[in-house]
Amino acid sequence: MVRVLGGRARAATVTALLVAALAGCGSESPAGGGQAGAPLGDAKSSSEVDVATSEMAAAKKASKVEECVAGSASDGGLPSIELPCLGGGESVDLASFEGPMVINLFQGFCAPCKEEMPALQSFHETYGDEVPVIGIDVMDTVPGVALEEAISRGVTFPMYADPGGELQGGPLTARAVPTTYVLSSSGEVKLLQMGGMTSEDQVKELVEQKLGITL
Template identity: 30%
Template sequence: MFKKMFGITMLLVLAGIVIGNFIEQQFEKKTEPNIYDVTGDTNVEGGAIAPVESIGIEPGEAAPDFELETLNVEQFKLSDLKGKKVILNFWYTWCPPCREEMPEMQKFYEEFGDEVEIVAVNLTYMEKSEQDVHDFIDEFSFTYSVPLDREETVAEQYKIHAAPTSYFIGTDGIVQQTRRIGPMEYEFMEEMVHKLN
């Protein structure tokens, strides 16, 4: 009789342990972020599965020309910068990585502004209000060009599906480096610009 009771007790303890572990695993699944990298690149800072047509403008292709109004209510035309190196950046105000890289872009622009033009195209169609863009730029005193893509036309031309995204255009108007999705640091911009013709 004692052996029977001991066996049943052990069986209940083991069942309790199994059920407890199962519940704990289910809880961990709900609270863990998705950390799976499907790109195969061990240096990637994030990943997404996107359609082939979202690849963007490839190195060796001409940067599509566009004309937009800037925050200063002036007309900006990309082809007017032919002969200069250009970092073409796409961003919006409520994007944390965009907010992280913009001071780095300003620092870089102050140092290399005579050699490279920084064009920060605001994805205005993504903003709550256009005034948010004005307030943000004024608050941090960014001095590079900020054209406003109100109708998503330029974002579509450059196949922008995430922000920030940056293109690196040579003096010949050709995209010369692979686009960067994610924030840029000062050193990275310096490296990219030295690679441009």
């Protein structure tokens, strides 16, 4: 199951369309934990969305979420877009990352995103030294919910934020959430899965198929 975000066009147009399409789908109640406020609404620029409030920073510090650390590449294949670290930390230029890598695009109010987090975390714990996992909270006006949901499900891999939809129109376009991509060692970006994954084995099998490796 996926939460549809919309089609692909120019970055600004896509972002506006996606947010509008999502407005009717983002009414999930934050009951059971979550930052108060509308999860989705009017499109906002990245500067208008605080992805590292004091509350978020405190929650991240008390968790086992890993710090955001830039890679060593000058152009590893991902777009040269600097994204802030979800919950505070070092902003990172995605182009500094090298494959193999798993990149998961998610939102805090997306049910299938939350359901697949344990599978991604389990893969990260088992194979993260060979194929690291990162998360990107995309086009989310309430990133505190995304961080809280991830922490509550035991996520420890680094997470970034793209509240302004900077990735839209590029190789990491979010046509739906969750969407997961892989970055190969040669710098090629491939779609891994649209929709939630249910187990570590499923993630492993898909990664092996897409990257042509054996874990």
